[in-house]
Amino acid sequence: MACSVDSTLDICQAEQDSECSMExxxxxxxxxxxxxxxxxxxxxxxxxxxxxxxEPAEKITLTRKRWSAATQRVLSSMPSRSVEWTGVAxxxxxRVQSQASSNRDIDKDRVPQRKHLLATLQARSVxxxxxxxxxxxxxxxxxxxxxxxxxxxRGRQETSTKDSTRSHFxxxxxxxxSGAQQGVQSLLNSVQLxxxxxxxxxxxxxxxxxxxxxxxxxxxxxxFILSMITIPFLVLPQVTRPSHGSSNKISFTGLEILTGTxxxxxxxxxxxxxxxxxxxxxxxxxxYIKGTYNIRLAYILTIGIGLFVTCIMLIYSVFKTxxxxxxxxxxxxxxxLKVFSSWDFKISKKVYVQQLSENICTHLxxxxxxxxxxxxxxxxxxxxxxxxxxxxxxxxxLTCIFCCVLGIYRFSHDRKQFSMNLISExxxxxxxxxxxVCGVNHLIPCVFNMLAWMESYDSFNLRIYIAIIRNxxxxxxxxxxxxxxxxxxxxxxxxxxxNECWETFVGQELYRFLLMDFLFSVLDTIFGNxxxxxxxxxxxxxxxxxxxxxxxxVLELIYGQTLAWLxxxxxxxxxxLQIVKLFLLFYLKRASLMMNYQGPLKPWRATQMTTxxxxxxxxxxxxxxxxxxxxxxxxxxxxxxxxxxRTLSSMFLAGKEWRKSLEISNPGLAWVSWxxxxxxxxxxxxxxxxxxxxxxxxxxxxxxxxxxxxxxxQKQIENEVEDKKFLISKLQTLHEQHE
Amino acid sequence: xxxxxxxxxxxxxxEYQDCTxxxxxxxxRLHGRFRDLAPNVVPLDYTNNPDVTLPSSLIITxxxxxxxxxxxxxxxxxxxxxxxxxxxxxxxxxxxxxxxTAPLDLKIIYAFRIYDFNRDGFLCxxxxxxxxxxxxxxxxxxxxxxxxxxxxxxxxDLDGDGKLSLIDFQNMISRAPDxxxxxxxxI
Numbered sequence: 009m010a011c012s013v014d015s016t017l018d019i020c021q022a023e024q025d026s027e028c029s030m031e032x033x034x035x036x037x038x039x040x041x042x043x044x045x046x047x048x049x050x051x052x053x054x055x056x057x058x059x060x061x062x063e064p065a066e067k068i069t070l071t072r073k074r075w076s077a078a079t080q081r082v083l084s085s086m087p088s089r090s091v092e093w094t095g096v097a098x099x100x101x102x103r104v105q106s107q108a109s110s111n112r113d114i115d116k117d118r119v120p121q122r123k124h125l126l127a128t129l130q131a132r133s134v135x136x137x138x139x140x141x142x143x144x145x146x147x148x149x150x151x152x153x154x155x156x157x158x159x160x161x162r163g164r165q166e167t168s169t170k171d172s173t174r175s176h177f178x179x180x181x182x183x184x185x186s187g188a189q190q191g192v193q194s195l196l197n198s199v200q201l202x203x204x205x206x207x208x209x210x211x212x213x214x215x216x217x218x219x220x221x222x223x224x225x226x227x228x229x230x231x232f233i234l235s236m237i238t239i240p241f242l243v244l245p246q247v248t249r250p251s252h253g254s255s256n257k258i259s260f261t262g263l264e265i266l267t268g269t270x271x272x273x274x275x276x277x278x279x280x281x282x283x284x285x286x287x288x289x290x291x292x293x294x295x296y297i298k299g300t301y302n303i304r305l306a307y308i309l310t311i312g313i314g315l316f317v318t319c320i321m322l323i324y325s326v327f328k329t330x331x332x333x334x335x336x337x338x339x340x341x342x343x344x345l346k347v348f349s350s351w352d353f354k355i356s357k358k359v360y361v362q363q364l365s366e367n368i369c370t371h372l373x374x375x376x377x378x379x380x381x382x383x384x385x386x387x388x389x390x391x392x393x394x395x396x397x398x399x400x401x402x403x404x405x406l407t408c409i410f411c412c413v414l415g416i417y418r419f420s421h422d423r424k425q426f427s428m429n430l431i432s433e434x435x436x437x438x439x440x441x442x443x444x445v446c447g448v449n450h451l452i453p454c455v456f457n458m459l460a461w462m463e464s465y466d467s468f469n470l471r472i473y474i475a476i477i478r479n480x481x482x483x484x485x486x487x488x489x490x491x492x493x494x495x496x497x498x499x500x501x502x503x504x505x506x507n508e509c510w511e512t513f514v515g516q517e518l519y520r521f522l523l524m525d526f527l528f529s530v531l532d533t534i535f536g537n538x539x540x541x542x543x544x545x546x547x548x549x550x551x552x553x554x555x556x557x558x559x560x561x562v563l564e565l566i567y568g569q570t571l572a573w574l575x576x577x578x579x580x581x582x583x584x585l586q587i588v589k590l591f592l593l594f595y596l597k598r599a600s601l602m603m604n605y606q607g608p609l610k611p612w613r614a615t616q617m618t619t620x621x622x623x624x625x626x627x628x629x630x631x632x633x634x635x636x637x638x639x640x641x642x643x644x645x646x647x648x649x650x651x652x653x654r655t656l657s658s659m660f661l662a663g664k665e666w667r668k669s670l671e672i673s674n675p676g677l678a679w680v681s682w683x684x685x686x687x688x689x690x691x692x693x694x695x696x697x698x699x700x701x702x703x704x705x706x707x708x709x710x711x712x713x714x715x716x717x718x719x720x721x722q723k724q725i726e727n728e729v730e731d732k733k734f735l736i737s738k739l740q741t742l743h744e745q746h747e
Numbered sequence: 748x749x750x751x752x753x754x755x756x757x758x759x760x761x762e763y764q765d766c767t768x769x770x771x772x773x774x775x776r777l778h779g780r781f782r783d784l785a786p787n788v789v790p791l792d793y794t795n796n797p798d799v800t801l802p803s804s805l806i807i808t809x810x811x812x813x814x815x816x817x818x819x820x821x822x823x824x825x826x827x828x829x830x831x832x833x834x835x836x837x838x839x840x841x842x843x844x845x846x847x848t849a850p851l852d853l854k855i856i857y858a859f860r861i862y863d864f865n866r867d868g869f870l871c872x873x874x875x876x877x878x879x880x881x882x883x884x885x886x887x888x889x890x891x892x893x894x895x896x897x898x899x900x901x902x903x904d905l906d907g908d909g910k911l912s913l914i915d916f917q918n919m920i921s922r923a924p925d926x927x928x929x930x931x932x933x934i
Contacts, residue, residue: 083908138765143849145856147827148836151766207933211810215928343895344903344919347879348862349926353815353845354933361814362884369886372879372895379898615924725918729905 076743079736129158201225205598211356213556214364216612217601218354220558221594223621226325227569228590230318234576234583237314242580245301246282266523267438273512277519279578280512280650282307304652304662308641311577315634322626329619343375363606401459405478408455412448413485419444420493438516442524445486449567450528453479453560469613476559476620483567484628491574491636495644509650515578522571522582526589529564533600541604556605558612561597562621566629573633577640663688754778756794767843774839777934781838784809793835803831806838811932816881817861824860845932851921854930859916870911875899
């Protein structure tokens, strides 16, 4: 590769020289002769599209060597040469070039500019002023002066108005609100968990790997908020009133932590422990003793509110990341962008700086090569082979997934049949299913990796997307078949289980899955990564350490989080367990990273990838978990012997009961029951869902429209560029004619 | 939080919060970092706005800037005297622009100033060549660098005058959403 690049560059250099000589001959007057309609308007694009060897004559440049003084005077007074900050403060201020004595700011003409700036600032509210002030490209000293002047003027204005009380209130409110916002922001900033650790990671590995750890921290935050909602309202009341559980003493062996059975079955961990024996009198099911804690309602409400808050936070972060990522995709091989935006300013270690330098150098060489020789057109035969290869790879992937899913499904059913006979043998057989599923989840991606290596994609980004799609498909099908098994088979008691408390059983299953997933991650990180890095270095004799696979690790995090969300109904302490797991995982992954890996070789589009991952977290993962929970609460009959919903035929009916009791006890709160009735009404829910979808649709259309306008404006810029060149060359020729 | 420290008055902290993208806690942390560079020179008490300037040779020793190929240009861009010697205001300004929450427009303007090596207000061919040189070290030969610089100029120079103005630069960078995350130093 290196040899061919060098030779092509030499050829290009020769062509370059010949073109330079051509340029001197064809001075600006040649522009007049060219037919502008036939010349391609896309000035930048045509250099990339056309082969430089074939059509060098179409290149139109304006050489400055032959411009007259008049033309140059006109050029230098053009507004585009003198605009300093456009769009920053929503006004442009002319700047006198090359006579600035101070390094940072302009000294000449400052007084009228400053007045203009102050006038603009005064027209806005307090918060907007602060925002505008921050984004001015002035030095801090000048900003302080502007701020002092501005607050002085504003103070004067406020005292001079007659009706000062009326004008004071909105500004007072504005100040309080912005103060509160600042307070919340500073609180969030002060809880900067792992700030130093993240800095170290970004300093060595760059923005891409950092995005994985930031994602982990975000998940920790979600779980923390969920725990904060469930623990005080659900767990603590139950702790203060322990239920009368089974009286026989069960011995505690260490295995219980893994299987979740034994001592843990009838504990705070799982659904079965939660009940309301205090307030329940057999025979008088509707009448609650006043003053007792209604654990049924608490259960529904805390889980509902917890999930709702999580939903809001997720949608907010999806929209936030969508806003920052540019809709326009960069055409590959844009050299200028590579030069100016590829340096990662966060990297601080010398070795990694050198590596980054080398990477950029290689990319530049490859890009130059592609630009000169163009992307080789594939022959029909090669394309056919390529197509066949891809189809085979996809077929293998889908077959793998299907076989695994079928296998898991059959095993889970067989297990049900065997469980009745094997109960006496202890509880370790429960661990086989989680073991199988985790094994599949960790080994099949390796198969996918090998297939991708065999397929050898041209584009790095395409490979990442395909890998994400395949792994996502695998995990979604796994979770799908498991959910079906739990909710349909076990809950309906189809396989004649003698589990009296199916919710606790499902909770235990999810607990086991979560723990097994964590154990597999630990083992994979410690042994797998270490062994793989030793393998690549010693046996394959590669100079560099292996690259950290960001996409795969993020998908594993999303999978774990889906399990936690699924399990919150059956095991309220599962988010807390997830917090502990994420905490340990952070330190483990970081240690493994430092020891075994290097940063990604190709540029990782952090913004775009973060958007994709947050969207995956929101749409298949969270939505699926919520759908399962809603289905459970709505359609499935709670078990009759355990848990807080034991006398009802559906969990939602607890709400109806409470409404009825409220009507009896507190007629004054009838509006609450009215709201509840409204929420239960199908038509109302449809209307709300319809409005929600409408809002999303409008946002999408607005975004789409904005994108189209941007493309049109880009086209307009290019057309204006051509106009300008035409006019300048015309000006020049006119001037020459007169001389 | 405000009355426990004696480095800044409350109104000074408010000023900083309004003019930069930092909270008061971060400002205090920055002051600690600034002071660590030269504890004998930088006073602990900044309530009277002392005029203390640290030379660029000292600031270069910070681990965040030590290996950055553009470190001298960054210091020159943000310093008042243009030589790279920073006061505390310049120091805070530097890290504020390079922080996570600074908007894209502001970063583009300062990036333009940083890459403008000859400080003429435009990115001419020599500036781009120098940028490529700093990025790649000695890996590329001189002719290769020149070739890259010419291609960059052709791609980005929309008005065809042989140099990039701020508008050309803005137009080009606004197509790269990752610029915000790469043009960022964590402090």
